[in-house]
Amino acid sequence: MEELKTLELDIQSVERKSPVELPENLVFGRIFTDHIFEMNYDTAKGGWYDAKIKKMDDFDLSPAAMVLHYGQTIFEGLKAYKQVDGKVALFRPGKNFERLNNSARRLCIPESDTDFLLESLKELVKLDQDWIPTKPGHSLYIRPLLFADDPFLGVRPSEKYKLMIMLSPVGPYYPEGFKPVPILATDEYVRAVRKGVGECKTAGNYAAGLLAQREAKKQGFTQVLWLDAIEQKYIEEVGTMNIFIHFKDEVATPMLSGTILPGVTRMSVLQILRDWGYNVNERMVSMDEVLEGYKNGNLLELFGTGTAAVISSIGRLKYKDTDMRWSDDEAGELGKKLYQEITAIQYGRKEDKYGWLTYLD
Numbered sequence: 001m002e003e004l005k006t007l008e009l010d011i012q013s014v015e016r017k018s019p020v021e022l023p024e025n026l027v028f029g030r031i032f033t034d035h036i037f038e039m040n041y042d043t044a045k046g047g048w049y050d051a052k053i054k055k056m057d058d059f060d061l062s063p064a065a066m067v068l069h070y071g072q073t074i075f076e077g078l079k080a081y082k083q084v085d086g087k088v089a090l091f092r093p094g095k096n097f098e099r100l101n102n103s104a105r106r107l108c109i110p111e112s113d114t115d116f117l118l119e120s121l122k123e124l125v126k127l128d129q130d131w132i133p134t135k136p137g138h139s140l141y142i143r144p145l146l147f148a149d150d151p152f153l154g155v156r157p158s159e160k161y162k163l164m165i166m167l168s169p170v171g172p173y174y175p176e177g178f179k180p181v182p183i184l185a186t187d188e189y190v191r192a193v194r195k196g197v198g199e200c201k202t203a204g205n206y207a208a209g210l211l212a213q214r215e216a217k218k219q220g221f222t223q224v225l226w227l228d229a230i231e232q233k234y235i236e237e238v239g240t241m242n243i244f245i246h247f248k249d250e251v252a253t254p255m256l257s258g259t260i261l262p263g264v265t266r267m268s269v270l271q272i273l274r275d276w277g278y279n280v281n282e283r284m285v286s287m288d289e290v291l292e293g294y295k296n297g298n299l300l301e302l303f304g305t306g307t308a309a310v311i312s313s314i315g316r317l318k319y320k321d322t323d324m325r326w327s328d329d330e331a332g333e334l335g336k337k338l339y340q341e342i343t344a345i346q347y348g349r350k351e352d353k354y355g356w357l358t359y360l361d
């Protein structure tokens with residue numbers, strides 16, 4: 001990555017004529033800020049070049065661009081928060097750029113300098129900080145994207161790429177408050193198989209999940225619970241969130257075996273739970289265990305973890321003919337407590353004792 005040390009960031013700021021006006025109800029991922037970060041890669045040029053912050057706009061792409069045909073594309077998702085004292089904080093951004101590089105390696109996409117990306121992101125957010133909503137539960141969603149744009153129809157790794165970071169102001173994930181959701185375990189479809197690309201944030205994983213999600217929605221469930229691809233016996237993830245299972249004497253979460261996304265929220269929840277003295281285990285959790293725990297009262301609650309919702313309490317879980325119900329309107333205790341703890345750190349209401357926040361300085 002030597003060539004990256006010499007990359008310079010060209011900031012082309014656009015003049016805005018009127019102050020930022022955000023709609024009353026911010027729909028996720030529809031509105032974008034004034035600027036975007038972009039840099040390009042070309043093997044012939046020796047690596048990454050032309051890093052800049054410029055006007056957020058549409059761009060030209062060849063119909064032959066390799067990403068459209070063979071799917072070399074990866075992304076990330078993180079957030080910036082306007083804190084109670086007005087400071088702007090990013091939540092563990094280094095982890096996201098590390099994960100971007102991990103996804104890149106698996107898909108033969110070139111890696112990039114995580115320090116340079118973080119510095120560039122800080123500049124970008126600084127430039128567009130008026131776009132960060134200040135209402136409770138609101139934040140600025142950050143979406144890094146890296147894809148192959150070489151116009152070539154042969155199947156091999158692309159020699160040209162574009163890395164972009166766009167920003168989108170977002171409202172609270174649960175506008176009506178922290179409510180549990182109903183989910184459906186599917187043994188009809190699988191998301192990812194070991195040694196495949198399940199641990200990468202790459203487009204194909206999400207396209208592969210759409211049909212199962214659509215069928216679950218039709219039956220009144222908000223998300224799909226994915227089971228392992230070999231036996232459909234072990235729990236993997238819930239939609240695009242990691243999952244935690246709270247038993248009376250243990251909190252368990254599926255271990256990272258290559259098929260699930262190593263979530264930054266998952267990692268943070270694990271650390272907090274260990275600090276709180278819970279018996280926490282990353283292991284294989286079978287559906288049978290969950291059924292058993294439901295029947296004998298050992299299973300207290302289930303919740304998902306991810307950047308978008310932070311914590312998503314699961315109130316109902318259907319698996320084959322068994323419809324397990326905890327609550328339709330009251331989120332589980334531990335999920336609620338974790339949600340309070342993490343959001344308090346993100347919004348600066350509580351001391352960041354783990355050093356998870358990065359400020360714009």
Ligand SMILES: *Cc1c(COP(=O)(O)O)cnc(C)c1O
Binds near residue numbers: 077237263
């Ligand atoms: C992004 C994502 C997660 C959650 O990761 P966070 O870093 O906590 O946001 C979990 N599962 C999938 C499939 C994801 O795409």
